[in-house]
Amino acid sequence: MGDRRGRYRLAFDIGGTFTDFALLDMSTGAIEVHKLMTTPDDPARGSLAGIGALLDRVGLTGEALQNVIHGTTLVTNALIERKGAKAALLTTAGFRDTLVTGEEARYDIYDLTLRFPEPLVPRYRRLGVDERVDHRGRALRSVRPEDIAQVVAALREEDARDRAAGSTTDTASLAICFLHAYRNAENEQAAARLVREIWPEVDISLSSDVAPEIREYERTSTTVANAYVRPITDRYLRSLADALWDLGYPERLYLMLSSGGIATVETASEFPVRLIESGPAGGAIGAAFYGKACGETDLISFDMGGTTAKISLIQDNRPTISHELEVARVHRFKKGSGLPIQFPSVEMLEIGAGGGSIARIDELGLLKVGPDSAGADPGPVCYGKGGSEPTVTDAAVVLGYLAPENFLGGEMPLDRDAARRAIEEHLAEPLGLTVEAAAWGIYQVVVESMASAAKIHLVERGRDPRQYALLAFGGAGPIHAAGVARLLKQDRIIYPLGAGVLSAIGLLVAPVSFEFSRSEPKVLDTIDWPSVNRLVAELEEQGRGVVAEAGVPAGEIVIERHVAARFAGQINEISVELPEGALDGDSHGTILAAFHKAYFELYGHVLEGIPVEVVTWRVVASGRLSEVTVEHRAAEENPARPQARGHRGVYWFESGKYYVDTPVYDRYALAPGTRVEGPAVVEERESTVLVPPGAVGTVDGYRNLIVVSSPGKEN
Known part of the structure; x- marks a missing residue:
């Protein structure tokens, strides 16, 4: 097979319930993925076991790895758990x-x-x-x-x-x-x-x-x-780097930052607070990458895992970046109840529960799902690890969305009977419902809450969800995406191959990137441009140094410059791009026009005659360690009608009855160009896609399954 040293890139993302792995062959673009339960007592232990299992499966040693990129919840958990x-x-x-x-x-x-x-x-x-x-x-x-x-x-x-x-x-x-x-x-x-x-x-x-x-x-x-x-981040990262060295990996370990860029262990250890949204940011980067591949520049990424569900708005193939974040909220969905963190991060709205979120009857006698979760230990009841309260995953098993014998490729069989008993005892009997109706209630409560939160978030930003495609991923995302899209009136959903581990795939394609900033509040009309040029040059020098240290050649470093501005007297700023080259008096009109345009797009009007104040200057330095190309296959001219590997009873909202005999397809057997007509279930090792009645899915050259809800519409 030739010398494979340094030919592969590995990424792993530790989540609350599962740890995801992705291995990219840089010479062919082929991706191998893996998923296993997180080990909450020692997350690194499960990560190293998963890395070893994945390398063994493809016959590699650590010497074959060019880069290893890591997404972690360590910082978030430390802040939440104190x-x-x-x-x-x-x-x-x-x-x-x-x-x-x-x-x-x-x-x-x-x-x-x-x-x-x-x-x-x-x-x-x-x-x-x-x-x-x-x-x-x-x-x-x-x-x-x-x-x-x-x-x-x-x-x-x-x-x-x-x-x-x-x-x-x-x-x-x-x-x-x-x-x-x-x-x-x-x-x-x-x-x-x-x-x-x-x-x-x-x-x-x-x-x-x-x-x-x-x-x-x-x-x-x-x-x-x-x-x-x-201190805890520094110890963890250095210990992990040493363990990877013992596995034979000779190069640096890189970390995914909340901004969607990657950085060295040294940089991450100095600024660990920038790792708060490390894993979820990888999902948004992966969504943008696959959206671009299939021609969708504007997307809503929908990431639902074992603990939470999040959306991110992607425009022009770039996730929206925010400089305001809260962590460790007293009330999970109430803004202002957490610790404010001031740094660049991919803007992600937590919109609901995850697969492990617990369903129960509240004090008003209503069905409620989350925010507490069964997590990885004990996990949902169907996992058979000691969980006793019904969860979203248990409902999916009862409704036929998940096959107990095929979960994680059959490596982790699920106990459907136990899930039914838990739903019956805790929900169905107290509410006077059948088990199936209670399970559907869990599913619908989760879908309704996610769609409502997503709609409010998008409308507040002047966006119409109907104008965006939905890209669904995470272990539970592809199961719930059709329901969310139906409520948002979206008719196009993209399911990437390996959707269950897309956050890890996103780590593979992310660039080295770091932002430096400094506040110098000034009214735009009174700016001393030579002073501003010196400030921006200092920020550029800092950025180039960090990115070069990560291994990017000096000639390949890209610099982006922005300024956060506002109308004088206002509180919140809007970020606009700075013109290229040295800034001078002519830059005044360019910055003012860009600010007025961005303000109008957000609010529908401009405050004429009010001076503009520039507040914070920002420089983002970035560059890729190496270009990443994911494998692309030409569509077969006359793809054969896909052969179902079996059938099972599935509840479909559109049919209104339990259960509909539904064909089940093997995702890995669907060649580019293949059409899948709903109702259908498409299974892969890490996730399951639901194609509702009346919808049609087509596999593109990147193996994305693109589902359109209106028959006859082009995919």
Whole structure:
């Protein structure tokens, strides 16, 4: 078979229920995939086992791997479960309570028992330093060595007491966030130098490095979160890299960032907070990649796994990027109830439950699904691992959507009878329903909630869901996509081959990318362009350095420049692209026109006569380690009618009866050009596609199954 060293790229994404793997042959574009249950007690253990199993299956060793890319939920879980370091915060004197006062706004004005998330750093570990920089960046008071020595001594004394009491929690993690440090970082940098002189083992996160942007609460929250997860992330990533080395993998390990780019272990360890949406971002990148392959530039990606379901808006083959994110919400679906994080991330709306979400009757006697999940351990009842409460997956088994004998290619048989008993006991009997009706109720509640949330999200952004194709993936996405699309009045759904592990496939095709930013609020008419050019050049230099360090040749690095602007007096900004080359007086009109255009597209009008304020300058440096081409096959001229590998009873909403005898097809046997007429079930190892009655699916050259709900319409 020739020398296969360095010919393959491997990606793995650890989710709440399953860990997904994808192996790409760079010379042919062929992809091999794998999926197994996540090991919550030690996620790396399951990952290494899966990597070994996948390599063994194709007859490879670690030496065949050119790159390994990883998506992880480690940071998200650490923040949600409060399992990070025992961090501390140094801040400007008088501002130690910024993490508590926040924006002084109620996210639900009618909730008399309103709760906010507890700060990651308790008040007694938030210490003030007598220093001051004003809003223009002028240093009014410098940091004094004696002040730093005093606060460090207090922290070290407390840590010594904790160790003496037997505490094993990380303690040497420190966030430094001074007022207006985004304009002038001198005091933060001076404080860091002084701390390291007397506390060399401490791990320090500076707000001027982590999030050099305006908004004091968000900047402080982001920096504290970075300090909180940095020690555990660094240990995990280095341990994982060493384990891969032991497997014979000689190259670097790369991490998927929330922004949809990948970075080295070193960069990810420095800014671990940027890993919060690591895995889901891979799904959005994979969706954009396959959308482009089949000619769909504008998509709604629909990712439903074992724990959650998320959508992302993709336009011009690029996922929408947001610079506002919340994590560890007190109320899962209430914005403002979580910890704000300020960095670039693929904008994803969590719209519902996952396959492991538990169904129960609430205090009003109504059927409710989620937000709590059975996860990977014990998992749904049908897994036979000790779960007792019915879940979305159990409903799918009862309705005939999942074949108990073919789950995960037959490696993990499901217990349909146990699922039926759980639904009967917990839901059907109390509600006076049949088991089938209760199972359909679970399915419909999930689909209705996801469609409603998706519709609101899109309408708020001025988008009509009917104008977009839906690209469905995740282990549970292809089962529920037809129901969501029906409610959103979408007539075109794309199911990629390997949809159950698309997040891992997305890691394979993602570029090396990193964003640097800095806030310099100015009215557009008063900008000092030479000063702006120096600032942007510094950001470009930082970006090029990070991307080059990841292995991208200097001549292949691409730079994108943006500025976040707003009408003076407003709160929220809109990001617009900057013109190429040096910025000068002529750039004023270009930026103003771009801002007015973007504002009109969002709100339908422009505020004439109101000055525009530019707030934050951003530079994204990116480049690919190597071009990725996924295998493409020409359609057969006269593809034979697909042969069903069997039939089973399936409930179809369109038929209104239990059960309809339905043909079941093997996804891997469907050649490009093959047509599948609904009703039909199409099974692959990691997911199952439902083709409803009246719909027609066609397989394209990339093995995507494209389902159109209106017969006769071109696929």
